[in-house]
Amino acid sequence: MGRSLHLLPMALVMGGIFFLSHQPGDEISLELFFGVDKVAHAFAYGVLAATVLLALPSRWRTTMPLHAALLAWAACLLFGLSDEFHQSFVPGREASLGDLVADAFGAALVCGGWFIRMKRTLFR
Structure with missing residues (x-):
């Protein structure tokens, strides 16, 4: 049961993204500044x-941080x-x-930052 609790946040975020993606185009307005949708x-x-x-x-994250990030x-x-x-x-x-591209960039920032932090933590 405990292992599946680790999947819950991921499933909720995926569900939220799916819900927002399913809204018709005329119902979404993100015009605060140019490029706000990419942000x-x-x-x-x-x-x-x-x-x-x-x-x-956690074993993957600690023993194979590059593989986990990728x-x-x-x-x-x-x-x-x-x-x-x-x-x-x-x-x-x-x-x-x-x-x-914006999706990939956001994910790369987090995965790359996490990997750098793990490398510093593991090799101290």
């Missing part, structure tokens, strides 16, 4: 990356691809390479 994508996928890292077994980033990228595909079927929405 939102990067932030959401950074949070997703953190929850994916949390969901990985696996978490790849999982976020695949979810981003599926999210963009999903959006292509939602009225007023479309798949966007720019959104996918």
Whole structure:
């Protein structure tokens, strides 16, 4: 039971992203500043990356931090691809390479930062 609790945050973030992606295009307005939608994508996928890292077994995170970071980033990228595909079927929405790049960037920031921190912690 305890292991599945590590998956709950990841599932909630994925569900939240899916819910927001399913909203018709005319119901979403992010016009605070130019590029705010890309910042939102990067932030959401950074949070997703953190929850994916949390969901990985702690043994992987400590003994294979590079593999764990790459696996978490790849999982976020695949979810981003599926999210963009999903959006292509939602009225007023479309798949966007720019959104996918923002997703990958946000996940890479978190995974890369986590990996650097792990390397410093492990090799002290």
